[in-house]
Amino acid sequence: MQIALAPMEGLVDEILRDVLTRAGGVDWCVTEFIRVSDRLLPAAHYRKLAPELASASQTRSGTPVRLQLLGSDPVCLAENAAYACELGAPVIDLNFGCPAKTVNKSRGGAVLLKEPELLHAILCEVRRAVPRSIPVTAKMRLGFDSPDGALDCARALADGGAGQLVVHARTKVDGYKPPAHWEWVARVQEVVAVPVYANGEVWSLEDWRRCREISGVDDVMLGRGLVARPDLARQIAAARAGQPVVAMTWEEFLPLLRDFWQQARGKIAPRYAPGRLKQWLAMLTRSYPQATQLFNAMRRENDCEQIDAMLRTEPARQVDGVVPA
Structure with missing residues (x-):
């Protein structure tokens, strides 16, 4: 089982990544998304949003930091992904889950879930451009306004070359309103051969147990739940290992x-x-x-x-x- 810290724009920057990973239990984390539109971004832009590139792409605790890109142009994303790898990114993660209206209006994030063919094209281009030794992963929601196309999107991403999928178990329209539909994570895992991470509404150890039971997956990405309870990952890791769970005072x-x-x-x-x-x-x-x-x-x-x-x-x-x- 792995526990990841979610990328949350405007909240989980390098400072909070550092502090939360030092609280323990987090196996890897992801930068805030780097917006790619129509050009190759300069190194300074990457180093601003991913300063961990200067320290072997790790936080002070030694937790690996993946670099996340967001955009809709397959070729431009591929060029930027290749350059990010030259700068030291150990994993390229692609964002197809951001629900922000401004992002979606500029054809980024969750709005692309309406176009599974484009998702597949993006993954294919990025996978071809990135060295084989460097994994490419993706994060998605269940859809834009309905989960009806979730399985097609998951297949498109996995078939295109995503080595892991994180599924935020809500649609874009759902936003962050409970509940998270963890049963759809199970359905996604049934149709792809790559590891699937459950994400959404895990605020406590009991939430994680219910999520694991309903989704059927071991891996989890924690977002607001870990920000609100900094030792949540540590608690989950202890429980999974059959060790005593001691809350941080x-x-x-x-x-x-x-x-x-x-x-x-x-x-x-x-x-x-x-x-x-x-x-x-x-x-x-x-x-x-x-x-x-x-x-x-x-x-x-x-x-x-x-x-x-x-x-x-x-x-x-x-x-x-x-x-x-």
């Missing part, structure tokens, strides 16, 4: 949160860095009551030095019950 997690903030401060302009921290804290409120208290305390705080002080304070010494021990 807030006190154990706090050093990772502090490191995230320091990295964000170093990368993002001071006027935007607090919003980046609050974005993650808001998601962490699902798992930690202390995150709710900390989020409420800094909701209107935009001074980076004040936030530094809040995060430096040990939980047991916080005033006003902001982060109790």
Whole structure:
């Protein structure tokens, strides 16, 4: 069984990839998508969205980072994929799942699920351009507005050369509304000979158990569930191995949160860095009551030095019950 961290644009950048993979349990992760339209992108563009290229395409924990491309031009995608491999990408992943309207309007992401012939052409071109030693993988949803064509799309991708498929078990129109239709993951696995990963609505260990039972697949990609519960992959890995499952406490997690903030401060302009921290804290409120208290305390705080002080304070010494021990 493998556990992957999903690529989520505007959320899981190299900072969060670093922190979440250090929490443990993640076998590999994927960059935010790199948009390919009509030209060969410069190296600087790749290094901006995939800075791990400079460190053997791994996070600090040694977790491999795949590079994801999004586009609709088979030849242009193939040229960029080949160049990304020259820059050090260990795996090329292709995005056919993004539900964003702006992406779909420019003929990228989930809208391409309406055209299985084009999916096949893209995979064929990219597979031909990329060295045989480097895998090509793909992520898809069940369809644009209906899962009726999901099996045709999966076949097109696998027959074109995808070595793995990640299936987000919802359509584009479904967006992120529950439920995820894990039974369709089982149907996809029945018609392709490559490994299939289940993705969508795995927020807890119990969700993973139900997903595995319904989908019939061992491999899983975690998205918002892992962002909200940073030790979820570690819990799943332990349960799968028959080992005791010990949840990460807030006190154990706090050093990772502090490191995230320091990295964000170093990368993002001071006027935007607090919003980046609050974005993650808001998601962490699902798992930690202390995150709710900390989020409420800094909701209107935009001074980076004040936030530094809040995060430096040990939980047991916080005033006003902001982060109790």
